[in-house]
Amino acid sequence: MNAPLIVGIGGTTRPGSSGETALRVALAHAERAGARTRLFGGADLAALPHYAPEHPERHAVQTELVEAVRAADGVLIATPSYHGGMSGLVKNALDLLEDLRGDARPYLDGRAVGVIVLAGGWQGAGVTLSALRDIVHALRGWPTPLGVTLNTAASRPFTPDGECADDTTRSQLHTLTDQVLAFARMARTPAVTGA
Numbered sequence: 001m002n003a004p005l006i007v008g009i010g011g012t013t014r015p016g017s018s019g020e021t022a023l024r025v026a027l028a029h030a031e032r033a034g035a036r037t038r039l040f041g042g043a044d045l046a047a048l049p050h051y052a053p054e055h056p057e058r059h060a061v062q063t064e065l066v067e068a069v070r071a072a073d074g075v076l077i078a079t080p081s082y083h084g085g086m087s088g089l090v091k092n093a094l095d096l097l098e099d100l101r102g103d104a105r106p107y108l109d110g111r112a113v114g115v116i117v118l119a120g121g122w123q124g125a126g127v128t129l130s131a132l133r134d135i136v137h138a139l140r141g142w143p144t145p146l147g148v149t150l151n152t153a154a155s156r157p158f159t160p161d162g163e164c165a166d167d168t169t170r171s172q173l174h175t176l177t178d179q180v181l182a183f184a185r186m187a188r189t190p191a192v193t194g195a
């Protein structure tokens with residue numbers, strides 16, 4: 001239980017979506033580096049009811065997601081760029097984090113958040129990355145220095161069996177994960193106080 005917990009949220013309703021595959025690659029790297037991981041992929045996100053603040057009762061998947069993020073030491077979010085912004089599916093999951101508002105660590109407070117954007121062009125990739133980082137700031141999280149953008153129209157980032165198709169994609173996803181983990185380990189280190 002001492003190992004840091006990294007939670008991945010993202011993907012689309014399409015089985016084997018690039019976003020979910022990117023998260024699987026990143027979380028596998030985190031596990032090799034000694035972390036525990038939990039993935040909420042496209043099917044999990046599609047099972048979430050629309051977030052409705054006036055309805056406090058929670059579906060089992062909603063509770064699982066909220067509890068996982070509450071316990072998380074770091075978070076990875078992957079979204080496609082849809083019409084120049086993040087998808088409604090992923091945003092619906094982030095809206096649910098309102099349930100963490102009253103926590104000692106509200107929302108994503110004290111946690112690094114690695115952002116991955118899949119897009120059909122560089123313009124959509126860039127604006128969506130930037131908008132998602134703004135959302136992470138609003139949730140009091142710490143976006144990592146690196147944000148990963150993958151242009152799925154330029155080349156396929158993954159092979160059909162879920163491996164990275166090239167070294168650049170692999171290296172970017174690993175670096176992003178390393179940054180989330182480094183922050184998580186730093187945040188767990190007791191502060192050294194002057195005598």
Ligand SMILES: Cc1cc2nc3c(=O)[nH]c(=O)nc-3n(C[C@H](O)[C@H](O)[C@H](O)COP(=O)(O)O)c2cc1C
Nearest residue numbers: 017018019080081082083084118119120121124152
């Ligand atoms: C409804 C819809 C809207 C999209 N809008 C954009 C867009 O504005 N900019 C862009 O670069 N790509 C856009 N795309 C392309 C997707 O971002 C791209 O195909 C991405 O790889 C999808 O994610 P996936 O591979 O994980 O399924 C759009 C795709 C769909 C289905």
